[in-house]
Amino acid sequence: MPTNTLTSKQKMKQYRARMKERGLRAIQIWVPDTRSSEIHNALRRQSLLASQSADEQDVLDFLEDVSAWDDDA
Secondary structure, three states, rough: OOOOOHHHHHHHHHHHHHHHHOOOOOOOOOOOOOOOHHHHHHHHHHHHHHHHHOOOHHHHHHHHHHHHHHHHH
């Protein structure tokens, strides 16, 4: 059994090097925390506003049309 075990930091460094060799790069994405009551309330408010929009049916029709694109793939 090998006695020189890699640390997590070393493993991650090697992993990132392999990914770079494959032409990939790391990015970080921050998204809203949907577990937050503040975000939940904001999403609810926006949903209610959208449902009261005069354009709601047009948007729903558009979404239904483009969702069919998935079936074509």
